[in-house]
Amino acid sequence: MSKPDKRYRVGISGSYGGLNLGDEAILTVITRELRRCLPVHITVFSRNAADTLQRHAVDQALTIRDLTRAEARSEIEQLDLLVLGGGGILYDSEAAVYLREVLLAHELGVPVMVYAISAGPLRAGSVRRIVKEALDQAALLTVRDRQGARLLEDIGVREPIQVTADPALLLEPEPLPDDTLVRESLDLSHRIVGFSVREPGPAAPEIDVDHYHHLLANAADFMVDRLDADIVFVPMERQHMDIQHSHAVVAKMQCAQRASVLKGEYTPGQLLQLVGQFQFAVGMRLHFLIFAALRGVPFVSLPYAAKVSGLLQALDMDMPPLGNVNSGRLLANIDHSWDLRADLATKIRARLPQLQARARKTNNLLVELLNRPSIGKH
Structure with missing residues (x-):
């Protein structure tokens, strides 16, 4: 058992710094759950330290990519534990960057926990x-x-691997600013369908932009015609290309006047609250789909990566990979899913507690690790 006066020094390294609301949701939950269980001093190795300090209840944040190896080493050697994750951070062009601190921790004898990550693509x-x-x-x-x-097993990792779940499954809604509905021109007397896009990039190198823009534009028009719904695009990465790609999809719609792109800046908890106003969702980004599931909103996904397919598998919701979907197949799936939306919502509610229990397990494993007698004596 831990001593009451022991304050553990924990470092957390991941894709933090305001780039992606899904990653910020992950950090929100990791820090909340850890503080709930133990007295800790938390240092976050971020891509934007100022942003992390503003958003999160942490003691210190360092813009890790600005630090030399010697500077990073001096910070890591003060830790009782380094946490890598969560999120999808181990892929070809970024894995070595995120693993620098891990390898330094190994050199220094600082224990490392890998926290609910995804991996891939790893081709090199x-x-x-x-x-x-x-x-x-x-x-x-x-x-x-x-x-x-x-x-990870395929590339030869021999360390025992435990499958838990995304920490964001434990995110809680937060109140919205009073003027949100007016600012976003949302009329709750109308049906609202939320949409999510993502940009191509190193973590999703096989996305065909023209293909998925066409798919989503057709799907949005279908929802307007079929349901008389308003369409709201939800940018999860405002500082990258989500906003631009959302507007590009709107530009391809026949019913573009019925679509809008969220303009406001929201915390993950506020966005979770807002997603709860949707009657249905169609999306690509993992955490948009997680937010929909948390709010009991039935959805159809366009799986562009294994991590999205993993969520669908856990929820027992079938959908072929993005590259294998044409407009007819997507519209048929949306039409069928809308008709069965009550059953979909029931299935999500039934399976969500098991996923959330797996998400809590990650924190429990972290606490058990910190409570080992050897921790803090490196």
Whole structure:
């Protein structure tokens, strides 16, 4: 058991710094759950320290990519534990960047916990080797989906891998600003269908932009015609290309006057509250779909990556990968899912508690690790 006067020094390294509301939801939950269980001093290795300090109840934030190796080493050696994750951070072009601090921790004898990550794509042999080297020395290794576990096993990771779930499944709604509905021109007397896009990039290199823009524009027009619904696009990465891609899809719609793109800046909890006003959702981004599930909103997904397929598998919701979907197939799926929306919502409610229990398990494993007698004596 931990001593009452022991304040553990925990570092958390991930894709934090206001780039993506899904990642910020993850950090919100990790820090909340950890503080609920133990007295901790939390340092976040962020991509934007000022943003992280503003958003989160943490003691210190460092813009890790600005630090030299020696500077990073001096910060890590003060820790009792380094947490890598959560989120989808181990993929070809970024894995080595995120693993620098992990390898430094191994050199210093600081225990490392890998916290509910996803992995892939990992095609480069050099990246596979560094991932295997780093993770095989971890004190504890958890992933948020079976696809990630299988990939890490395939590249040769021998450390036992536990499958838990995304921390954002434990996110709680927060009140919206009073003027939200007016500012966003949302009329709650109308049906509202939320849409989510994502940009192509290193974590999703096979996305065909023209293909998915066409799919989503047709789907949005269909929802307007079929349901007399208003369409709201939800940018999860405002500082990247979500807003631009949302507007590009709207521009392809026949009923563009019935569509809008969210303009306001929201916390993850506020956005979760707002998603609860939707009657249905169609989306690509993982955390948009998680938010819909948390609010009991039935949805149809366009799975662009294994992490999205993993969520659908856990919820027992079938949908082929994005590259295998044409407009006819998507519209038929949306039409069918709308007709069965009550059954979909019931299925989500039935399966969500098990997923949330798995998400809580990750924090429980972290607490157990910190309570080991060897922690803090490195």
